[in-house]
Amino acid sequence: MRTIVASVCVLGAALLACKSESSGSITVNGAAFDIAECRSGEANSPPFSGVMFFDSGGNQVRFVGKPEGGFRLFHFTKGQSIGTLVGEDCGSLTVNKTNTKINDIANIEGTVSANCTGGGQAVVANVNYAKCH
DSSP states (O other), X not given: OHHHHHHHHHHHHHHHHHSOEEEEEEEETTEEOOOOEEEEGGGSSSOOXXXXXXXXXXXXXXXXXXXXXXXXXXXXXXXXXXXXEEEESSEEEEXXXXXXXXXXXXXXXXXXXXXXXXXXXXXXXXXXXXXXX
């Protein structure tokens, strides 16, 4: 019995340690976008350098880093397979890989500061994020 309790405690601690962390805010068309999770762009198919933020309803704000620098910002509503391009190079994005990997995807951390308008939408973001995989 002690072994089972200890195993459950270790598993619970490991899962909490892996939970992504985000602080700050995102608004989409003036409405708060409550960040429930962040993920590395490397976890996407196809993979990209950047970060994805999800709310509890399945909506997504995606920051895609460009090879030459800068980023593109996309907004996806739940179930939308192709996002709406909201803006390009309308702020700053930092993406730093950490030494921790989960399923061969490096955890990332960084910051986003953006004020983008386009595609009939406006997104404002000021977010610090960590443990996104």
